[in-house]
Amino acid sequence: MKSITIQPQTTAADTTVGRYLARRRRQRWLIAATTLATLVSLLLDIATGPGSYSLSDVMKALLTPSEVSRVLQVVVWDIRLPVALMAIVVGASLAIAGAQMQTLLNNPLADPFTLGISSAASFGAALAIVLGFGVLPVAGTLLLTGNAFVLAMLASLMIWGLSRLRGVSVQTMVLMGIAIMFFFNALLGMLQYVASAESLQQLVFWSLGSLNKASWGKVGLAGLTLVVTIPLFVRARWQLTALRLGDVQAQAMGVDVGRLRLRMLLCCALLSATAVAFVGTIGFVGLVGPHIARLLVGEDQRAFLPMSALTGALILSLTSILSKTLIPGILLPIGILTALIGLPFFVSLILRSRKEIWR
């Protein structure tokens, strides 16, 4: 009698390609789930705030504005929606800028805040508030925003310019970013020292970060920056991923590392300068967002870029809700909350990756 041998069958999922495709599917599911969470958070953000409107009232105002009262229409469309969208747009901008700065400078602690871009923006705002001085020929609220934008771009360009110097390593660039932060903080301190009590209060409030002055125009401009820069990052997705293998390996793969670094840093500068100019200094989103994304989907830019944008957007949107609900009746500055939430994460990050940082 012949014995029958049963061969173990190899299914598609058992092959290395099958397992890789399963990983890609998992990444896509995570991105979809985070998108959904961000949308839910956006709705909750619109639904929370002074005035006792239920979620269904708010939904009705969003979907069929003509069927709700004029007051509710104004509250939802002119006040809450721009603020809630601004949280999403700014969160995504800061997180993308942070993610790419970490990639470009090969440093897990790089973000618009730690590289001095936010400090420069604060100094720009202080020039407008304390001295009434405008870098751009504009007036009113645009004076402050314009100053913050120009100074944030200036700080970014200083880092950018430095990277053009031959022989400057990425570690040096990060250290220069930190030096820039101290430089602008010192200038800011000087202005605070001579400021009147009223200006000082205004300046402190601005530098704590706030979404409340969001308008459709500002949301549009910040959104436009995202729309312009994201395709550039997407186009360079393979080159950016290759950069994580180190400059020499990336060059061996044909990546013009110098040119890529300059172009992408300029995009990061644009994103962070726009975000900081409109909402003030909001720290840690640009740092924490990319790290969560990295833990969830890794650093293949095809997943890392959208995931960073989404985690940043979700974090700031949730923080916006928290800022309105933590102490009933009081709106906390959002920058304080992001710093408080981000600090423990930041410390654990330093402890976990200190070998990598000082490698």
Place this chain on the structure above:
Amino acid sequence: MSLIIDRLSCSLGKHRVLHDLAGMKARPGEITALIGPNGAGKSTLLRAIAGIETASGHMTLDGQALETLSLGQRTRKLYYLPQDTSTQAALSVFEAVLLARRTQVAEPADTALSMVEKALKSLELEPLAERELAALSGGQRQRVAIAQAIVRRPRLLMLDEPTSALDLHHQLQVLDYLQRLARQEDVVIIIAIHDLNLAARFADHLWVVKEGQHLVSGCPGEVLTPQRLREIYAIEADVEWPPDSPPRITPRSATHRLGS
């Protein structure tokens, strides 16, 4: 149809590392071992050929002047695998090897995926395919880097100390594989290597550089002699070429200072 260096000089900052190298030829289907003491300029030479270091002079690959090609054009024909492949990237082994292919050509996903699968299989990396690069040992990362080189199918493949972190099994496996690759695909392969026994066993041709200068080229039997080794490394060594087993080079003592 080979790599020919007519004249090549290269400086790093103010320091001149390579001095008018000339008369160096690496043929397809062969492994050329690049040997020389520490600081001789081996890595700089490979990087200069790859276009990563700016160099002056003239060199041709398959008759085409390399200095006329941009980095992007050059790296479509050749690939340089650096000695240091350490990284903290949160990328899986499969993603990292796929990346090497996708930075070179845009092609249907299926083609790229099956090439990656084949490369991982040939280097026994399949069990590590989902592991993150940061979690690999030095030797495992070195094999991943070789898989990255393979999927690019270069005409000229340059490897800088590719076996330095490998155990004995994987040293032989990798060099066997590279020898087969050179023969079957008619690839020009140059390997910078310190282990002279491996060089003697696997190389068809040797380039010797010392203090940035081309000292000598030739087949292993011509170059790996006690006199030459004294000249290159300042060592006294026994060299044996047994008829039925691999060549044996046994260093006995260092003779005098090697120089800076």
